[in-house]
Amino acid sequence: MDHYPALIVIAPLLAALLAGLAVWIKERLSYSIALMGLGISTFSAFKVLMQVINFGTIQYKMAGWAPPMGIEYRIDLLNAMVLLLISSIAFLNLLASCKSVTQETSDRAGSFYTIYLLFVTGLLGVSATGDLFNLYVLIEITSLTSYAMVALGDRNRGPLASLNYVFIGVIGASFYLLGVGYLYLKTGSLNMVDVANILSGIQGSSTVLVAFILIMIGIWIKMALFPMHIWLPNAYSYSPVAFARVVAPLMTKVMVYVMIRLMITVFGFDYIFETLNLSDAVVWLGTIAILAGAVMALSQTNLKKMLTYIIVCEIGYMVGGAWLGNELGMTGAILHIFNDALMTFALFLAVGNMVYKLKTVELTDLKGLFGKMPWTMAGFVLAAFSIIGVPPTCGFFSKWYLILGAFEAGAYHFAAALIISSLICAVLFFKVFEICFFESMAHGHGDSHPPVEIREAPISMLIVSGFVSLSLIIVGLYSGTIVNTIILPFLK
Amino acid sequence: MKFLGFIVVCLTGTLLLYGTGEFPDWGDPDSPASIHLSNYYIEKAVEETQVPNLVTAVLADYRGFDTMFETAVVFCAGLACFLLLRDFREKKERFYRHTPTRVILHVKDSKKVLKTGKEFEHMDKDWVPSDLIIRTVCRILIPFIQIYALYVVAHGDFSPGGGFQGGVIFGSSLILLAISYDLKTLVRRIKEKVLGIYAALGVLIYVGIGAICMAMGGNFLDYSKLVPIVPGDPHHIRALGMLGVEIGVGIAVTAAMVIIYINIVSEGKHDEGL
Numbered sequence: 074m075d076h077y078p079a080l081i082v083i084a085p086l087l088a089a090l091l092a093g094l095a096v097w098i099k100e101r102l103s104y105s106i107a108l109m110g111l112g113i114s115t116f117s118a119f120k121v122l123m124q125v126i127n128f129g130t131i132q133y134k135m136a137g138w139a140p141p142m143g144i145e146y147r148i149d150l151l152n153a154m155v156l157l158l159i160s161s162i163a164f165l166n167l168l169a170s171c172k173s174v175t176q177e178t179s180d181r182a183g184s185f186y187t188i189y190l191l192f193v194t195g196l197l198g199v200s201a202t203g204d205l206f207n208l209y210v211l212i213e214i215t216s217l218t219s220y221a222m223v224a225l226g227d228r229n230r231g232p233l234a235s236l237n238y239v240f241i242g243v244i245g246a247s248f249y250l251l252g253v254g255y256l257y258l259k260t261g262s263l264n265m266v267d268v269a270n271i272l273s274g275i276q277g278s279s280t281v282l283v284a285f286i287l288i289m290i291g292i293w294i295k296m297a298l299f300p301m302h303i304w305l306p307n308a309y310s311y312s313p314v315a316f317a318r319v320v321a322p323l324m325t326k327v328m329v330y331v332m333i334r335l336m337i338t339v340f341g342f343d344y345i346f347e348t349l350n351l352s353d354a355v356v357w358l359g360t361i362a363i364l365a366g367a368v369m370a371l372s373q374t375n376l377k378k379m380l381t382y383i384i385v386c387e388i389g390y391m392v393g394g395a396w397l398g399n400e401l402g403m404t405g406a407i408l409h410i411f412n413d414a415l416m417t418f419a420l421f422l423a424v425g426n427m428v429y430k431l432k433t434v435e436l437t438d439l440k441g442l443f444g445k446m447p448w449t450m451a452g453f454v455l456a457a458f459s460i461i462g463v464p465p466t467c468g469f470f471s472k473w474y475l476i477l478g479a480f481e482a483g484a485y486h487f488a489a490a491l492i493i494s495s496l497i498c499a500v501l502f503f504k505v506f507e508i509c510f511f512e513s514m515a516h517g518h519g520d521s522h523p524p525v526e527i528r529e530a531p532i533s534m535l536i537v538s539g540f541v542s543l544s545l546i547i548v549g550l551y552s553g554t555i556v557n558t559i560i561l562p563f564l565k
Numbered sequence: 566m567k568f569l570g571f572i573v574v575c576l577t578g579t580l581l582l583y584g585t586g587e588f589p590d591w592g593d594p595d596s597p598a599s600i601h602l603s604n605y606y607i608e609k610a611v612e613e614t615q616v617p618n619l620v621t622a623v624l625a626d627y628r629g630f631d632t633m634f635e636t637a638v639v640f641c642a643g644l645a646c647f648l649l650l651r652d653f654r655e656k657k658e659r660f661y662r663h664t665p666t667r668v669i670l671h672v673k674d675s676k677k678v679l680k681t682g683k684e685f686e687h688m689d690k691d692w693v694p695s696d697l698i699i700r701t702v703c704r705i706l707i708p709f710i711q712i713y714a715l716y717v718v719a720h721g722d723f724s725p726g727g728g729f730q731g732g733v734i735f736g737s738s739l740i741l742l743a744i745s746y747d748l749k750t751l752v753r754r755i756k757e758k759v760l761g762i763y764a765a766l767g768v769l770i771y772v773g774i775g776a777i778c779m780a781m782g783g784n785f786l787d788y789s790k791l792v793p794i795v796p797g798d799p800h801h802i803r804a805l806g807m808l809g810v811e812i813g814v815g816i817a818v819t820a821a822m823v824i825i826y827i828n829i830v831s832e833g834k835h836d837e838g839l
Contacts, residue, residue, distance in 0.1 A: 076784075083785060089637075090768050091765075093644065093761070094766065094769070096765075135629070135785055137783060141601075142602065142605055143630075144630045187644060187765075188641070191637065194637075198634065213634075214634060221641075258588060258589065258598055261596075261597035261598040261600065261601030262601055262602055279583055280586070287580070
């Protein structure tokens, strides 16, 4: 059956609509529908990845029209990897989320799953498509659903965070759309490959340059690159846990994927690095993002907020790596998309377990947590080691490629920023470990109340959390295989 | 901060102006946008799809996949309004109207609930009696607006129109009912549940048609594969497929419009006023 590329996106979309129907008929069904939709999607993504590795790029013509006229899905090694990453993370998170959704949004769980599925559909569509405008429509779906979700979380501060997110997100989307409009004026086409062919003849055009700048700024706003990051920390830390766990690892990473896709497939390295020679400036942006993200994370007293600033820092790694302009840097950036999604997911799963039991995760709430939730903390420690970049975990390997790439490009400031931010992350996480391990659990008011008993999170959440944390080591050990079978053949 | 904003605005403006430098001339027949793909659509679309309206052909067939997601965006907006605004909490105090005498009862104890039916009906603080002239005019207008909406949906293949426009017109006729009478009249006629089901069902019709094409062996949304199960002239199969998806769009847009309206104006309480 050769419809797997479409099925990856269509299965969760159909499931979203059926779950939307189930809200009104039998609300409990919506969870199983969602699981089924994402299960099919993950399976199809796996099949597609295998096909792409064995037989090369897959083209899927929507409605049967040939590419420049119709919309095509064009799946090569990079998309196939990102698609599998998105669908499996969304599926695993759904497995772990049943209890926390019931806890946080009990009276509208069905609608929650509907929006959740639409969000995942959007991300999958963004990664699968080979059409510039289709990309915009799907970015719109992911954004709209995440605005709704953020407002649904913390009912006091969520709506304001969401409003900020709406304003900035809409500006980002309009920049992207305007850029696509400029490109259409000069090329008359929306298909990425077709546009790339036409662009290679008109590289000197000022309209194309402006289109390029607009598109890149739009995407940077959406991925929260440093000065454009202000929407992210509040939006992610006030959204419902079940959603934060999927948006934090995926949304920004998918936008990094979009940036890399546009750089490689549409504009081409020759245009970016030789005609425009922008490498240095953007690597500096990445460097600043890394340092600023790390320093801001250091000043946080809430665990969720701290992690969101680490995301800002990680975005700097990937942007800088992709713009180094050499193969090692790009390899590092692509590998880091994969690794960073996994480790952020592992961190947020552990934090989700804590939130389920503790309600708030100010650093002072975490005292004595190693004793109370040993399994959750084990997962947290592994994920933290990976973010710091301790060798057998996957975080180490992508950082290694990034540093090698930085040396090859002579961007020593970028390498220095990478090492400094790793040290800051180490300081940060050991501060958390210290609180969780050495400081004993706070006792209740006076001695009359016994200390509050906190036991482990539900087993479903623990299993997923443990599985993802262990996968960090496994992926780390197989980094060589991933680089050799997927990333290097893609870059050739 | 204001100054910084001013600088950013100036920079963006300069950038946009700089970009216009190499724009093709206004209405230039040789501009890339009018020679690359447009020619293909103009020459082939009618022949390939049997739909005389080229805009519809591009929108619902060549780029039908985009339109499907745009319908999903509308659905998503409706759902987001419901999700965020709908207030399921019990009201603290209630108002009832004794229908024959129009006397209003104010019940402050939230536990005491009057049975509503022929004698008493629910109402709320914001209720204002609606005007006879407005009511009568709207009552006459609404059916015509709805007929016109159906025409716009059905005639999208031949003239400007289609599911989005028709759906908006139909939705506005229902909103007119809510404005000229009151919100409760509308909610009584079309239950919230029905609206929710229609919104999802509309998009489901679109995606479902696409999925059926896939099940019949074609690519997703390839209407030509529907020939064995759709009666009628097989030459017009693409036009019929488009009509099908347009109907789905119309239903989804109508329902989403009304959901957004009733949740925003009543702050999710679905009161009688407004």
